[in-house]
Amino acid sequence: MAYTRNKPPLPETPEQLRARIPGWGVDLDRADRPAVPRERFDPDATGAHWDVPDQQPELRPRERSVEHARLTPVFGTAVPLKGVSGAIRRYSYARFSEGRAAHWLLLILADRVDVVESTLSALVAGRPDNPVAETGIRSELSHHGWSSRVGRGRADVGHLVLDPVVVAAPWVVGGAAVVVAVRAALRRRRA
Amino acid sequence: MHAMVYRGPYRVRVEEKDAPRIEHPNDAIVRVELAAICGSDLHLFHGLMPDTRVGSTFGHEFIGVVEEVGPSVQNLQVGDRVMVPFNIYCGSCFFCARGLYANCHNVNPNATAVGGIYGYSHTTGGYDGGQAQLVRVPFADVGPSKIPGWMADEDAVLLTDAVATGYFGAQLGSIHEGDVVLVLGAGPVGLVAARSAWLMGAGRVIVIDHLEYRLAKAREFAFAETYNFTEHDDIVVHVKKITDHLGADVVIDAVGAEADGNLLQHVIAAKLKLQGGSPVALNWAIDAARKGGTVSVMGAYGPMFSAVKFGDAMNKGLTLRMNQCHVKRQWPRLFEHLRNGHLRPSEIVTHRVPLEHIAEGYHIFSAKLDGCIKPLVVL
Ligand SMILES: NC(=O)c1ccc[n+]([C@@H]2O[C@H](COP(=O)([O-])OP(=O)(O)OC[C@H]3O[C@@H](n4cnc5c(N)ncnc54)[C@H](O)[C@@H]3O)[C@@H](O)[C@H]2O)c1
Ligand SMILES: [Zn+2]
Numbered sequence A: 001m002a003y004t005r006n007k008p009p010l011p012e013t014p015e016q017l018r019a020r021i022p023g024w025g026v027d028l029d030r031a032d033r034p035a036v037p038r039e040r041f042d043p044d045a046t047g048a049h050w051d052v053p054d055q056q057p058e059l060r061p062r063e064r065s066v067e068h069a070r071l072t073p074v075f076g077t078a079v080p081l082k083g084v085s086g087a088i089r090r091y092s093y094a095r096f097s098e099g100r101a102a103h104w105l106l107l108i109l110a111d112r113v114d115v116v117e118s119t120l121s122a123l124v125a126g127r128p129d130n131p132v133a134e135t136g137i138r139s140e141l142s143h144h145g146w147s148s149r150v151g152r153g154r155a156d157v158g159h160l161v162l163d164p165v166v167v168a169a170p171w172v173v174g175g176a177a178v179v180v181a182v183r184a185a186l187r188r189r190r191a
Numbered sequence B: 001m002h003a004m005v006y007r008g009p010y011r012v013r014v015e016e017k018d019a020p021r022i023e024h025p026n027d028a029i030v031r032v033e034l035a036a037i038c039g040s041d042l043h044l045f046h047g048l049m050p051d052t053r054v055g056s057t058f059g060h061e062f063i064g065v066v067e068e069v070g071p072s073v074q075n076l077q078v079g080d081r082v083m084v085p086f087n088i089y090c091g092s093c094f095f096c097a098r099g100l101y102a103n104c105h106n107v108n109p110n111a112t113a114v115g116g117i118y119g120y121s122h123t124t125g126g127y128d129g130g131q132a133q134l135v136r137v138p139f140a141d142v143g144p145s146k147i148p149g150w151m152a153d154e155d156a157v158l159l160t161d162a163v164a165t166g167y168f169g170a171q172l173g174s175i176h177e178g179d180v181v182l183v184l185g186a187g188p189v190g191l192v193a194a195r196s197a198w199l200m201g202a203g204r205v206i207v208i209d210h211l212e213y214r215l216a217k218a219r220e221f222a223f224a225e226t227y228n229f230t231e232h233d234d235i236v237v238h239v240k241k242i243t244d245h246l247g248a249d250v251v252i253d254a255v256g257a258e259a260d261g262n263l264l265q266h267v268i269a270a271k272l273k274l275q276g277g278s279p280v281a282l283n284w285a286i287d288a289a290r291k292g293g294t295v296s297v298m299g300a301y302g303p304m305f306s307a308v309k310f311g312d313a314m315n316k317g318l319t320l321r322m323n324q325c326h327v328k329r330q331w332p333r334l335f336e337h338l339r340n341g342h343l344r345p346s347e348i349v350t351h352r353v354p355l356e357h358i359a360e361g362y363h364i365f366s367a368k369l370d371g372c373i374k375p376l377v378v379l
């Protein structure tokens, strides 16, 4: 097959496409698409009736990226920092910019620590986690877990066995951390 | 109030939580009527997004009734039924003033690279989301719109993200009449992107996935030509073969961080979390695009590095375009498309799950059981 200057022919003509596909070509005009041009200066279009938004009160110290000049006028207040995971997160925000892998890797570590801390505190608070209910695994039975997967050539079946590993990983990491801490404490007492 | 709460990777439950309060004069509190689970929520659910805290509530696709408004709110009243874009944005910063609502600088203290999103970890601002009875909606005069009387609720909730994003993905492809458009991923975003590509005059629309039932939907809903990548030794070579060895003019990545197709990449990224995301689909996009072509990235990736084949993108002179969708900017046109039947979003809804059973909803969607394409959460 020779490589030529022509655009290869399409299987269907515009007329055929228009007949087959409702609305074919109604947004053909590229200048008349909602995301075009990418930047369109139109501050009155947003509904904002302020030049600078009021500041949401900072009722407790709010962690923030070192790349920001200030605490943003509005911010989320879900799940404030607490415990060891909170300390790791606070350190990560205070010490590393978003450009540093350490920033994100510490946050991911804190996420795993958080799972262990939160599971233990839920237990203490009398609201223990129920892994069966929380993983929704019962739907494997009610929603065709077997027939949805087997014999369908799905690419994700190959790593299915890893899902329980991911669920358990915080426990392995957390358990190892506890063992290390206890051994260090014992060693200190013996010394 | 009852709310979905994250308990750790692959685990969620419903808890009794304090009702959200007005924390800023332009806040509103919305009583949620209908919400959805997005493919993006799966990245959180699987523990992929940094700073996803146990106890947080997900959900960035929701509609509901205004329950309470802060003192400076002018455009909404208690009792209004509203659809809320997944973006939280101020409407007045450098970026909002230019229409880049997804990139607002005033709503996310945790990261400057990312805007604000409901229920999407602290990396997007630490807001609780709408898979709950009540949700705090910041900048109530900016984001939400009243739901038009003629619009079905299921369409309205899908417009808050999946539909707007799919359409946006096609736009970022800068499609010319007659272009060959390849869409990777036949989830809600990919399906709408494929359907929208025709509206922009595509000459051929090809969709690739490994889930047969989703490819069937791509043929029926998006009138697309479909291929299952597990049936081809090398799907990129196959794309070359069916495009006269040129490649596609436009490729849309509607897969994102947990792409399958290369076990090693998937495991390193999605299971071990040592990359911002599995770059399999993005690399396929780069390889399958024709030289000088455009790759539109709608798939979401984490903030860390991924092993993306940048050299090929450079040598091929590709244009790479991407962003979170500026949802509300798309709405006037999308409303038209719904009214005249050019888009029928609710056709992709497969499951309707009560909030109390949301753990099953997550599992069914995550494990792709039971022909699941788009699950809604009914409050
Ligand atoms: N940019 C935005 O504003 C925005 C908004 C919403 C969603 N998203 C992102 O878009 C992506 C898709 O969302 P969705 O709701 O459709 O999710 P989804 O999980 O339902 O769909 C993803 C599809 O990709 C398929 N897939 C996996 N690996 C593939 C590969 N290598 N090639 C082709 N297909 C492959 C899966 O089988 C699945 O059908 C997600 O990453 C989501 O986070 C981005
Ligand atoms: Zn989403």
Ligand SMILES: [Zn+2]
Pocket (backbone or CB within 6 Å): B089, B090, B091, B092, B093, B094, B095, B096, B097, B103, B104, B105, B106
């Ligand atoms: Zn802004």
